[in-house]
Amino acid sequence: MNLQSHMLNEWKVLVPDEPRLDAYVAEEFKKRLLEAIEDGTRHLVLDLSGVEFMDSSGLGAIVYCLQRMAENGSLAIAGAQEPVALMLRLTHMDKVFVVVDEPENVLQES
């Protein structure tokens, strides 16, 4: 899998090209996330608008990425479809990440 990347002011926006973030791709997803933040990125937005389903393995990769970011770094999730939003609520991870409708909305959170 690949992560498309672009900048939105100080936020790096990552867009996975995978509709399912499950155990089958979780290790690769984690690897790609860590590569994306190895430049010291402190503000990251994951645009999951193209993701139809995420299991605990996919979510775990995102949590791991957050843990590897700087102490005061921010990780936002944008565009979560209903199954992804439900997964975040069910695991209480909606209290951990900034959740926005569009990547541009993180600028109001800054």
Next chain:
Amino acid sequence: MDLKLEFNAGRNLLAVRQISTILRGALSSLLAPGSLFAVEVALTEHCTNAVKHVSHQETDGPLTVQLDLTGDEIRLKFVDRGEPFDSGDFVRPIVDADNRSCLPTNGMGLSLIHDTMDEVNFQREDDVNTVTLVKKVTRLEQEGA
């Protein structure tokens, strides 16, 4: 429409994805989105656990999944020769948003299965695990009523 499906797959994560994808396709026109989500999550999480916790003696053993949707109840039955699996004995992960270093990065699967299903039953006999998940579901036509 009632539905019965049976999958006999290799014990690997690609097969889990394929089963989950087929199940979503089969149920998306029958179940309300909330019920579809619950079933897809429970099936994916359990099958992933079954693949990850394979026994040393049975690395290539099949993963068998049976689905039975009858009326407003769905039953998922999983049979495998893996490590003993006792879903009642698990520690629910703690999510403390103020303590990111302690956030769980794995081990959330069992909690998700218990939170999405109404019944989780485990049996083990002759080195075979049989797990049955049961849930009352909302049919798509019911949701609009």
